[in-house]
Amino acid sequence: MSDFPYLAPLYALASAFLFALSNHLSNMGLAGSDARTGTLISIGASAAVYWLLAPFFIKGWYFLTFACLLFGLVGIFRPALSSALAMSSIERMGPTLTSALTASAPLFGALWAIAVLGEKLTWPIALGTIAVVAGAVVAAWNPHGVKRNWPLWALVLPFGAAFIRATGHAVTKIGLGDVPSPSFAVFMGNTVSLASTGIAHRIEGRRLAGGAKSWRWFAAAGVANALSIQFLNNALFVGTLLSTVPIVSASPVFTMLLGWLVFGRETITWRTVATIALIVPGVILVAVGR
Numbered sequence: 033m034s035d036f037p038y039l040a041p042l043y044a045l046a047s048a049f050l051f052a053l054s055n056h057l058s059n060m061g062l063a064g065s066d067a068r069t070g071t072l073i074s075i076g077a078s079a080a081v082y083w084l085l086a087p088f089f090i091k092g093w094y095f096l097t098f099a100c101l102l103f104g105l106v107g108i109f110r111p112a113l114s115s116a117l118a119m120s121s122i123e124r125m126g127p128t129l130t131s132a133l134t135a136s137a138p139l140f141g142a143l144w145a146i147a148v149l150g151e152k153l154t155w156p157i158a159l160g161t162i163a164v165v166a167g168a169v170v171a172a173w174n175p176h177g178v179k180r181n182w183p184l185w186a187l188v189l190p191f192g193a194a195f196i197r198a199t200g201h202a203v204t205k206i207g208l209g210d211v212p213s214p215s216f217a218v219f220m221g222n223t224v225s226l227a228s229t230g231i232a233h234r235i236e237g238r239r240l241a242g243g244a245k246s247w248r249w250f251a252a253a254g255v256a257n258a259l260s261i262q263f264l265n266n267a268l269f270v271g272t273l274l275s276t277v278p279i280v281s282a283s284p285v286f287t288m289l290l291g292w293l294v295f296g297r298e299t300i301t302w303r304t305v306a307t308i309a310l311i312v313p314g315v316i317l318v319a320v321g322r
Contacts, residue, residue: 040271065242
């Protein structure tokens with residue numbers, strides 16, 4: 033545990049903000065391209081950043097550990113598969129609804145934390161987690177019914193992404209106990225993810241859709257997502273899974289605020305206020321309940 037008790041929550045909040053930013057940047061790229069192209073370019077940009085920085089944080093013995101295998105295993109599913117699911121969800125549902133539904137990750141994370149990591153669920157963390165998830169539901173709820181132009185099966189996309197991310201968080205937490213380098217975890221995950229995504233892209237014989245403008249947005253989203261995972265791993269390293277995942281899942285607040293203040297896609301409504309009123313106290317409860 034860190035000597036600075038609120039370092040883990042601050043890392044988690046930074047991760048939530050960058051994740052929300054990544055969703056918006058991906059949405060900008062999707063205006064002129066498709067989800068598969070976006071996933072490949074986004075992961076490629078993430079990997080490139082960590083390859084350039086690798087000499088500053090990697091030690092040779094890292095590659096000879098069990099943790100290396102765990103981080104690589106996580107990379108097969110996250111960010112490759114989770115990003116593909118999330119990107120497809122953004123393409124069909126938009127960034128705000130996608131962020132709201134993927135905020136179910138704390139529920140999956142709590143199961144892994146208790147069943148596998150042996151963490152104890154306190155009442156403040158439990159109440160805070162419920163508040164965060166409730167805030168995400170409010171963000172997606174429509175009192176006049178769900179107006180959608182996407183098929184019902186598409187709900188599998190954000191929920192699948194949430195489950196994979198929560199599972200990846202748990203496996204990463206285990207690996208960090210063997211190799212104390214959050215950056216190496218990101219490096220291995222992105223490298224394996226890029227390899228698996230590139231192979232799949234090659235087998236399918238697909239070409240990159242869109243043009244340079246869309247690709248730049250995807251690349252920016254990849255860098256933001258890589259930094260988001262970096263802060264997430266930092267939080268997992270100094271904190272617990274139970275106290276990290278709910279705070280990271282507060283990203284719908286940042287998604288809405290960025291959509292309103294920066295990207296001009298959101299308007300402040302009662303749902304916005306209710307979401308913030310639920311998620312912010314929920315985050316505080318989780319932070320102090322550690």
